[in-house]
Amino acid sequence: MRPFTYTQAADVEAAVREVSTDGSRFIAGGTNLLDLMKIDVLRPSHLVDITQIAHRSIDKTGEGGLLLGALVTNADTAYHPQVEQRYPLLSHAILAGATAQLRNMATDGGNLLQRTRCYYFYDTHTPCNKREPGSGCSAIKGYNRDLAILGTSESCIATHPSDMCVALAALEATVHVTGKAGERTIPFQDFHRLPEDTPHLDANLQPDEIITAIELPSKGFSQHYAYLKLRDRASYAFALVSVAAALELDGDTIKDIRVALGGVAHKPWRLPEAEALLKGQEATPATFQKLAKAYLQGARGYGHNDFKIELAQRAIVRALLQAKERKTTA
Structure with missing residues (x-):
């Protein structure tokens, strides 16, 4: 060091x-x-x-949501009574990631900013545009089994590794930040970036900005939700594909639906416009398959990760069926 x-x-x-x-x-x-x-x-x-700065508590907001201080640990968030009761999707996603020891140390703000686990990013002897802009992407023609199939560019096919962030994307959280220019909020959908030609920039933060809190809206989808994580082993592994699924139902009719994917892109992947088309439809496997197909439209494999395209579609349908039946998978 x-x-x-x-x-x-x-x-x-x-x-x-x-x-x-x-x-x-x-x-x-x-x-x-x-x-x-x-x-x-x-x-x-x-x-x-x-x-030693503030932002170590979880508090109710005036709008009926929760404000997660950036320095609250992942473990304290996952086991907080209000999170477990009102936002179980988030609790299950956090507990699906890392180890108990890491969750006891890792902070909520830090979780948002963790770097990719791409092999070539970690290997300083190989070219990597995330590590050294302009040097090239070794993964595109290299071993890319764990890497992205959506939102990629010729500069980078890395994936964002967080489980927590996938749930936050589905819940439509908001990130509170402070910098020299003052305080501002960033919708979670806009917080992380796609690689394009600047893959070394993971988030839409200014260099002097610090995350102070993550705000959860009042709607937590506490009845119909699932977090499905598909990985090479049952624990302590990053997702090949993960799905945060949430439903609001009137009988079998979809009133609201949220899906976010992990392990497939440079950021948690959501398509709100595709979700909107399912509102008012019946919550059936055929309906969920339509959404899955829309989510993977334009997906591109790079050889070793071609299997992820079909895997992600199947995972979306499975997670939504579990959500409908009130089943969860960690």
């Missing part, structure tokens, strides 16, 4: 000032950042410790 300097910020304003220095990064749980520093993928010259 390369040498770096370290300071501990007392509040958000101090943290923003500190991180404005070139080569500076925030650190909280450090579960992803420290790994990347150890293998020389990330080389910050200065770390700003934000663990």
